[in-house]
Amino acid sequence: MKVCIFGAGAIGGYVAAKLAQTDTEVSVVARGPHLAAMQEKGLTLLEEGQDPVSVPIRASDNAADLGPQDYVFITLKAHSVPAVVDSMQPLIADETTLVSGVNGVPWWYFHKLGGPYEGTRLASVDPGNMQWDGFGPDRVLGCVVYPAAEVTAPGSIKHIEGNRFSLGEPDGSKSDRAAKLSAALSAAGLRAPVRPRIRDEIWLKLWGNLSFNPISALTHSTLDVLCADEGTRSVARGMMLEAQEVAEILGVKFPIDVEKRLDGGAAVGAHKTSMWQDLELRRPMEIDALVTSVQELGQLTGISTPTIDTVASLIKLRARVAGLY
Template sequence: MKICVFGAGAIGGYMGVKLADAGADVSLVARGPHLAAMQANGLRLIEESGETTVQVTASDDPSELGPQDYIIVTLKAHSVPPVVEKMQPLIGPNTTIVSGVNGVPWWYFHKLGGDLEATRLASVDPGDAQWNGFGPDNVLGCVVYPAAEVIEPGVIKHIEGNRFSLGEPDGSKSERAMALSKALSAAGLKAPVRPRIRDEIWVKLWGNLSFNPISALTHATLDVLCTDPGTRAVARGMMVEAQEIAETLGVKFPIDVDRRIDGGAAVGAHRTSMWQDLDQGRPMEIDALVASVQELGHLTNTPTPTIDTVLALIQLRARSAGLY
């Protein structure tokens, strides 16, 4: 089984080290100083239990790696459409694209059934780049839960979590899903195959949709954002609107809104990824996390006044910073 992790930053690098250390045939696509450090010194992972350094096959040129059985995509959502053509040398007749990307996935309406079956989402897949370049039949869903960071080129620090939930768009326990689950489990990662992967996508998205833009706008950490009456009310309004959209599409939420917000507060003084991107001058994941939900609101005829307001504010903030 050949596995390529495309976008071997914090999360992708964490997966790469765990897979390589378990003996998997894994390669990594990265760039810049991080890639140079991996090629020169291997990739080092710092965990609470200790440190691991592995020598990995790493490149910025997919044509050097050849066709893969699995491509695990761990880029930020807006970074994927521009590199679909570059990824083609990795894709063979039986390649599975594992979509480990935050937000509403481009394949959301593939095999969902109903009136919106096969609907394309312009907010996350402009020009249908992924739909046409990957093909929805080749995709396997993945919800990423771990937290990690690149603390210096070639060095990743694992913070918490080791679960990567997998799921077919049609809900089946396919041979390809079970085989990847087995490989990830052998590497010490949790990889359950879920029959309702979209439910998990929405529970994670609930927080990303609201906490990320509000924190970037206010510079409030999660513990403050989720307990201040004003910002909690704004987050709750966004989440209620999102829940109505999701339930219209058949999603079942295992927890209620207030418990989800309380869970965010319990994380503590955490700076969300969108706030970190703003501070560090990196493009922000606004479309996949927020604009996509607005687009789903339009498709389901669900009003989203709170989401619309926060989206307008964070888009302007990002444009002002040259990050959108």
Template sequence: MRICIFGAGAIGGLMAAKLALKGDAEVTVIARGPHLAAMQAKGLRVQSEGQEIVATPRCVATAEEAGPQDYVVVTLKAHSLPGAAAQMQPLLGPETAIVSAVNGVPWWYFHGIGGAHAGRIVESVDPGGAVSKLLPPSRAIGCIVYPAAEVIEPGVIEHTYGDRFSLGEPDGSRSPRAQKLSEALIAAGFKAPVRPRIRDELWVKLWGNMAFNPISALTTATLDVLINDDEQRAVARAMMLEGQRVAEALGVRFAIDVDKRIAGAAEVGAHKTSMLQDLERGRPMEVEALLGAVVELADLVGEPAPTSRTVLALVRARARAAGCL
């Protein structure tokens, strides 16, 4: 089994290291700059729970060097995908699966879903269908990422918590390709269930991201401060309820209620959301994948979503002012 991690930062590196140590898969990492140089020179180091592991996956700079793969695990930020799709082409053989380990609404969202919206393009993440043309949704396997990790220096990843990567085919089938990947991840030490309704799980994660991320970028509050502040929490809750109405109109079922989801986020503590981290570091923020796409879907189903629309306008302005769009 040939598995390539495309965009091997913290999450991709964590996955690559454990898969490579297991030894049953031929693991290739595509990275760049000092991170790539460090991995090539000293291996890929992962620090977790007071221990360090060192793995030596194949580390290269380009897809051409890697060649065709059985699985390509994409761990980029969503806004990078339109530009990266062309670079990924040498990785794709006739049967290559693309594992979408990307936050937010994915480009394949309406593939295999049936009904009135089947095959629809989500413009916020797939402008003009550019991603779908190069990465056909039929190749996609959904992947919901739960671990938290950070590249603390080139070639070194600190794994903070979490060990689950939920997988799911867009059409809900339990395909052999999804099952084989699940088995490989489980053998590497992860939890990797194959879900028949992957969009349900996608929305539970997106539920928090669509609200906490942009609010934190506007207020610079860490998650604990945001949730314990009555006014910020009320805005987040209103956005989440709007998101729930959008998702349910598209057939999603929520296994928990909004207050339980907020309580779960509160347990994370003094955490800076990814959007706030990107703002502070002057990097592009995932505004469209995490919130712009939700508002686009709200238009599709006729949901007013006034709070989400207001916060979207403000966080877009914030990102433009900071040069982070």
């Protein structure tokens, strides 16, 4: 099995390092000092309680060097993907599966969903239909990413917590391609359940990202603080309830209620969200996939989202002022 990780940062590097310790043929597309380090000395993974493991890895900044793959993991920020659709084409053959490990509402959301919105395309996450037309939704296997990791130095990944990558076909079927990838990830020591309702898991994760990320970036508050403060907890609750109404119109079932989701955020502790980190590090902020997409779905379904709209306006202006949106 040939697997390429496109965007081998923290999460992509973690997957690559784990798979490279099995008989899977792994390659990565990366850039800059991180790429140079992997080409020179391989990829190093540090997991708690274990000695660092270094594995040789085939790495390039040019997909044409790596050739067609069985699976391509896309582990970039959502806003970065449309711009690389063309450069990814050398990795894609007739039977290649694209594993969409990207946060937020995915561009393929309405593919094989059925119902009145079947085939709807989302401008907020796929401007100009770049991914829909350039990849094709039939190639996609959904993936909800749960681990946390960080790049501690070029070529070095530190795993922080979690090892689950939930997989799911857009139509909910138990496909051979999902089963084979699940087996390969499991052989690498990762949890990779195949879910019949992958969109439910997408929304459960999005529930927190939609609210916690922009609120934390605006207030510079960690999860424990913003979930304990009466005011910011109320804002997050309002955003979540609006999102829940939108999602349930689309057939999503939430396994827990809003208060449990908020308590779960608080239990994470003094964690800086990725959006706050991006603001501090002056990296483009992942606003559209996490927030604007839910606004677009609200407009599509006729559900009012006033709290989401307010927070979206604030975080977009904050990002524009910083030159990051």
